[in-house]
Amino acid sequence: MKIAKASRVCIAAALLVPMTLAWAQGPAAYPTKPIRLIVGFPPGGGADAVARIVAERMSRDLGQSIIIDNKPGAGTTIAAEAAARAEPDGYTVFMGSANLFGADKVLYKKIRYDGQKDFTPISRWTIAPMILAVNNDIGVKSVQELIAKAKQNPGKYFYASSGSGGAPHMAGVYFNKLGGTRMEHVPFKGGAPAVTAVIAGDAQMIFATPPSVLPMVETGKLKALAVTSEKRSPLLPNLPTVSESGVKGYDFTFWFGLFGPANLPPDVVRKLFTASQKALSDPEVVQKLAVQGNEALPSASPDEFRKWALAEGAKSKQLIEQSGAHLD
Template sequence: MVSRRQWVLIGLASMAATGTVFAQAFPSKPIRLQVPFAPGGTTDIIARVMSEPLGKALGQSVVVENKAGGGGVIGATELARAVPDGHVIGMATVSTTAANPAINPKIPYNTLTDFTPIINIAATPNVIAVHPGFPAKDFAGFLAEIKKNPGKYSYASSGTGGIGHLQTELFKSLTGAFITHIPYRGAGPALNDTVGGQVPIIFDNLPSALPHIKSGRLVALVVAAPQRLDVLPDVPTFKEVGLEPVNRMAYYGLIGPKGMPKEVVDKIYSATKQALNDPAVKKRIEDTGSLIVGNSPTEFADQIKAEYEVYKTVVTKQKLSLN
């Protein structure tokens, strides 16, 4: 008669064998790369730039699938429940792995335990910009104006719980300024109303805001980036203005469901690094305003955890909720 301990050992051996089979067979069919947002945004753009060279490196096609809804939660939830054999992976963003989980206790996944981090492909600077009619045209004047008039001004974001919302709340917590949050259903509508003057301030990803800044329809005041950007050489970083904790960029990485075999993770990681070494791929990503990262699975896991903890603190300090 087989003892309970023997059954446990048999089960563990079976799991190890299954993982080995997954790794040896991978990839045995096309890979689905899930984007938890609608087509056209920065997340979708980077996924589509990567899909062909990644598929070439892996020897199987990589098909981009958009799973939009719930500020990225629907797509992320589906990914968390997928078979962890590497044939379904997804794009990870600050919104889906840090900001939204920090503010929404009802999210049906644990961002720190339900995914397998693979690699952070790229990071995108964020920017505070104002309508040209705003009284100030530089950061010092902007801060003075909103602190002098608490509650007079409002800011637009792509939605409650997104990076634009929580990064602005982090800014508010550090400066003591008060501006009212106006959430929108995506960056597009938020930008349209800021450009139109209905809302005077926006905190947005640079790729979507930059065309409006270049055309003069928005005025950039400060950016979240490691150093000043070539496209905005006169705009300081948050670190320069004494707000280094806000100097956080949006990330766009690859994750899979929890329990992916290390050998499969290593294959996807190596293939992604190979793709990022292609000058044409690198240029296409950098043309969006993003910076190539390419860190390790462990480094990306640490980054996700750090971002989550930052925004969890913001939510607690600012007493934020989805209501």
């Protein structure tokens, strides 16, 4: 009987060991292995640069590497779906933006996720203006001159973008709405060919990310008229805003933030949020992002980010609906 009792004690102890290890390696120990960050853009672009700069710094505090998984295509919806279907354990996260909250469903009718239900917002990472730049031959030196010419020639002025439904496209839709113009949209497969088209005169203007257009402005191939943010950008303090140039109320920026799948454990959210905060307050990270035209702007809390992202998403959806754009 004593032997049997001892055996039962040993068996119970053996069963307890895996449970104890599992508890020790749970949320309190997170992360215990590399984290995958899904990015809906190809390597080498502006979004990819943001992901790599922030992720590299976060990995130092988390004690695990963050591996970038580029899944471009279909306006980031391929990447978003992969992230939404991932296990909510903190080992798969997603760098998303405003189109996650409704604009994607307007553009793509076969979306199989819900931005509000299938993701856990963690923190905003960056925010950035775009630059309104024009072809030199158009002969304008200000936003007001551009609007005057466009109104004199409705439907005969064209703005290029990196693709339908993206932030550069929506910046043009918003400009038409508030400026009372009717400039036509010409989508290209990426920012580089869109900028090239404006230089060549195939389109007269572009709303572009700073890294994609500033080199052309600095070499005199394009003329920058304004930034699209409400206030002047600290990255480009000498360039006026579209709003102060006469289009009152114009404010259009693009941003990136960190999301996890729905039902991410609170402890995991807290650790990822804290690591984001530390990364985005690091002067080296701030400088690297500034070179890419981005301002480091972490959220005050995950809940604040959720509310802000939903509001930005609603604005983006409304602009998409007004544009009449759809891709399938």
